Amino acid sequence: MKISYDRSKCQGHNRCYMLAPELFDTDDEGYAILLVEGEVPSDLQDKAQLCADNCPEYAIEIEG
Amino acid sequence: MAETKRDPVAEWATDFDHTHPDYAAAATEIWDDLRAGCPVAHSERFGGTWLPTRHEDIAAIAADTEHFTSQGVIVTEWRPDVPAPVGYAPPITSDPPFHALARRVLLPYFSPKAMVRWENTTRAMCRELLDTALADGATAFDAAADYAQHIPVRVIADMLGLPRDDGDKFRGFIHRIIEVPGQVEVEQEDTLDHYLKQIVADRKAKPGDDLISYLLSADLDGVPLDEGHVEGTIGLLIIAGIDTTWSAIGASLWHLAQHPEHLQRLRDDPEVIPFAVEEFLRFYAPVTMARLVAEPVQIGDASMQPGDWCLLPFPAANRDPEFFERADEFVIDRAANRHSAFGLGIHRCIGSNLARLELRIALEEFVARIPSFELADPSAVRWSTGQVRGPRLLPVRLT
Ligand code: HEM
Ligand code: SF4
Numbered sequence: 001m002k003i004s005y006d007r008s009k010c011q012g013h014n015r016c017y018m019l020a021p022e023l024f025d026t027d028d029e030g031y032a033i034l035l036v037e038g039e040v041p042s043d044l045q046d047k048a049q050l051c052a053d054n055c056p057e058y059a060i061e062i063e064g
Numbered sequence: 065m066a067e068t069k070r071d072p073v074a075e076w077a078t079d080f081d082h083t084h085p086d087y088a089a090a091a092t093e094i095w096d097d098l099r100a101g102c103p104v105a106h107s108e109r110f111g112g113t114w115l116p117t118r119h120e121d122i123a124a125i126a127a128d129t130e131h132f133t134s135q136g137v138i139v140t141e142w143r144p145d146v147p148a149p150v151g152y153a154p155p156i157t158s159d160p161p162f163h164a165l166a167r168r169v170l171l172p173y174f175s176p177k178a179m180v181r182w183e184n185t186t187r188a189m190c191r192e193l194l195d196t197a198l199a200d201g202a203t204a205f206d207a208a209a210d211y212a213q214h215i216p217v218r219v220i221a222d223m224l225g226l227p228r229d230d231g232d233k234f235r236g237f238i239h240r241i242i243e244v245p246g247q248v249e250v251e252q253e254d255t256l257d258h259y260l261k262q263i264v265a266d267r268k269a270k271p272g273d274d275l276i277s278y279l280l281s282a283d284l285d286g287v288p289l290d291e292g293h294v295e296g297t298i299g300l301l302i303i304a305g306i307d308t309t310w311s312a313i314g315a316s317l318w319h320l321a322q323h324p325e326h327l328q329r330l331r332d333d334p335e336v337i338p339f340a341v342e343e344f345l346r347f348y349a350p351v352t353m354a355r356l357v358a359e360p361v362q363i364g365d366a367s368m369q370p371g372d373w374c375l376l377p378f379p380a381a382n383r384d385p386e387f388f389e390r391a392d393e394f395v396i397d398r399a400a401n402r403h404s405a406f407g408l409g410i411h412r413c414i415g416s417n418l419a420r421l422e423l424r425i426a427l428e429e430f431v432a433r434i435p436s437f438e439l440a441d442p443s444a445v446r447w448s449t450g451q452v453r454g455p456r457l458l459p460v461r462l463t
C-alpha cells in the first residue's frame with residue numbers, strides 16, 4: 001500500500017493528523033505533513049485508509 | 065426591540081425562508097424533499113436567494129471563487145457595501161488573493177498544536193458550569209442556556225483577554241446579527257461596531273498577552289493590519305465562534321437526552337469519542353454559509369445572476385444519501401465520515417480545532433458527571449432560526 005498527499009488540495013481540516021499522528025504531522029499553519037514515504041508499514045495501513053476516507057478535500061490518496 | 069414577523073412560506077422550492085421558525089423546526093425534512101425533487105430551491109425573498117441541497121453542488125459552489133464572492137455571507141435584505149476582496153470581516157468576507165493573507169495571520173493561533181493550551185481551562189470551565197447547574201442537589205437545568213452556551217463565550221473571552229462578563233453583550237450581538245439579521249433597531253452605543261472600536265482602542269493603549277494585541281502587532285507581508293481590519297476580525301471571532309459551538313454542543317446533548325444507549329457507549333468506550341464527535345458534527349452541522357453571485361453561473365437548472373444570494377447549507381450536504389451511506393442515520397462510530405460541517409475549500413473554519421476541542425471536552429465532562437438524563441419537557445425545547453442552527457432552550461432532568 002502506498003499513500004500520497006497533495007498539499008495544493010489540503011485546507012488544513014486536520015482530520016488526518018487527529019486520526020493518525022503516526023502518518024501525518026501538521027505545520028505551524030495547520031496544513032498536513034505526510035510522514036511516510038512510499039510503502040505504508042503494514043500495521044498502519046488501516047489508519048492510512050481511514051485518513052483517506054475522512055479527508056473532506058480528497059487530498060490523500062491510497063494506492064494498492 | 066420589535067422583531068418583524070416572517071410571512072408564511074407558500075412552497076419551499078419556490079418561496080423558502082431560511083429565517084422562518086417553520087424552517088428551523090423541520091430543516092432536515094425540507095432539505096430531503098428538495099434534494100429528491102428540485103434540487104436547487106429559489107426564493108424571491110431577500111432580493112433573490114438560492115438554496116442548493118446536494119453535496120456535489122454545495123462543494124462546487126464552495127470551491128468556485130470566480131462566480132461567487134464572500135463579500136456577503138449572511139443573507140440580509142440589503143447587500144453589504146464593504147467591497148471584495150477585503151470585506152467587512154476578513155477573512156470570512158474576503159476573496160482571493162487578499163483572503164489568503166488575512167487567513168494566514170490567524171492560522172498559527174488556531175492550529176491543532178496551539179489548541180493544546182486551551183484543553184485544561186476548557187475542562188475546568190465545563191466542570192465549574194456543571195457544579196453550578198447541579199448545586200444544592202438540583203436535578204434539572206437547561207443544558208443549552210446554563211451549560212453549552214457559556215463554554216465558547218468564556219473560551220473566546222479568555223482568548224481575547226476580555227472579561228467573561230462581557231458574554232452577555234456577545235450574545236446580544238449574535239442574536240441580532242445571525243438569528244434575526246436586520247430585523248431589530250439598536251442604539252449606536254449598543255452595537256458590535258461600537259464595542260469593537262472600544263476594545264481595540266483600549267488594547268492599543270495597553271497591549272497584553274492576548275489575540276487582540278497579537279493582531280495589532282501583526283502584519284500582512286510587511287504592512288501592519290489597520291484597525292478596521294483588526295476590529296472586523298475580532299468581531300468575526302466573536303460572531304463565528306460562539307453560537308456555532310454552542311449549537312454543536314447543545315444539539316449533541318439534545319441527541320444524548322433521547323439516546324441513552326449512545327450516552328452509555330460514550331461512557332464505556334472512550335475510544336469512540338473522536339468518531340462520535342465527527343458524527344455529531346455531520347448529523348447536527350450547525351452552520352449554513354452564504355455567497356453573493358458575482359458572475360452569471362448555471363448550477364443544474366438554476367441560472368444564478370449577479371447580486372443573487374446563494375446559501376451553502378453544509379448541513380444539507382451532510383445528509384445527502386448520494387454522498388453518505390445511511391445518511392439519515394446517526395452512526396456513533398462511523399469510520400468514513402467526510403463531512404463538511406466546517407465548510408469546504410479556502411474558507412475552511414479557522415476555529416475547527418478549537419470547536420472540536422470544546423465539543424469533545426463538553427461531552428466528556430457531561431458524560432462523566434451525569435449518569436442518565438432526559439428532556440424535561442420536549443415542547444419547551446427551542447431551536448434557533450437563521451443560518452446557525454442549534455437548541456437555545458433545552459431543559460433536561462437527571463433520571
Ligand atoms: C462547531 C462550531 C463551528 C462550526 C460548525 C463552524 C463552521 C464554519 C464554517 C462552515 C465556515 C466556512 C465559512 C465559509 O465557507 O464562508 C467557518 C469559517 C470560519 N470560522 Fe467557524 N465554525 C465553528 C466554530 C468556530 C470557532 C470556535 C471559531 C473561532 C474562534 C471560528 C472561526 C471561524 C473563522 C475565522 C472562519 C472564516 C475562515 C475563512 O474565511 O477563511 N469558527 N466556520
Ligand atoms: S484531512 Fe485532508 S485537508 Fe485536512 S489536513 Fe489532512 S490532508 Fe489536509
